Amino acid sequence: METNHALDALAALAHGIRLAVFRALVQAGPNGLPAGRIAELMQVPASSLSFHLKELHRAGLLASRQEGRSVIYSARFETMNELLAYLTDNCCGGNPCSPVTACGTACGS
Numbered sequence: 001m002e003t004n005h006a007l008d009a010l011a012a013l014a015h016g017i018r019l020a021v022f023r024a025l026v027q028a029g030p031n032g033l034p035a036g037r038i039a040e041l042m043q044v045p046a047s048s049l050s051f052h053l054k055e056l057h058r059a060g061l062l063a064s065r066q067e068g069r070s071v072i073y074s075a076r077f078e079t080m081n082e083l084l085a086y087l088t089d090n091c092c093g094g095n096p097c098s099p100v101t102a103c104g105t106a107c108g109s
Helices: 003-013 016-031 035-042 046-058 077-088
Strands: 062-067 070-075
Touching (some): 003 016, 003 046, 003 077, 016 035, 016 046, 016 070, 035 046, 035 070, 046 062
8 A cells, every 4th residue: 555545545534434434334334334323323314424435435435336225334454454454564563563562562562
């Protein structure tokens, strides 16, 4: 992942509602959720949610598809994994490490 793409993704996630939406979609898995259900879960008006979904989509963190009259949003796990890899690149002195050791005793000692 390029630095500018990582910055776009981090900026999109740097808002409480967008972070909550992304986490809900990660929990929903590959099937995703309809926009109306996301609005209910987040307790935000559809117009506000639309803005936040557009920001996450622009950053490559969401995919969308039409099913009948509904738009279904899902997390783009490949982008999430690329961002995590970008953030942990060269952790532990360049040695492979698990997420537990990335910030735990192996790296912190």
